[in-house]
Amino acid sequence: MKIPAIDLGTCTECEGCIEVCPSVFRKNPATGYVEVVDLENYPKEEVDEAIKNCPADSIHWE
Numbered sequence: 001m002k003i004p005a006i007d008l009g010t011c012t013e014c015e016g017c018i019e020v021c022p023s024v025f026r027k028n029p030a031t032g033y034v035e036v037v038d039l040e041n042y043p044k045e046e047v048d049e050a051i052k053n054c055p056a057d058s059i060h061w062e
């Protein structure tokens with residue numbers, strides 16, 4: 001199964017992915033960084049939308 005991943009080296013913390021796909025992306029309250037929630041299955045279309053919209057091109061499937 002493919003899992004979305006965020007490259008924190010390029011992520012600008014714009015939170016756009018959280019708006020597009022809040023079931024998958026969230027802000028980690030402890031670190032302040034955006035992270036991927038652990039899920040059994042990821043909603044492909046929503047994640048693809050977040051990937052497409054990420055201004056820093058920081059999200060990919062792995």
Ligand code: SF4
Pocket residue numbers: 006010011012013014015016017018034053054055056057058059
């Ligand atoms: S949309 Fe991209 S740059 Fe913005 S918070 Fe998400 S991963 Fe980071």
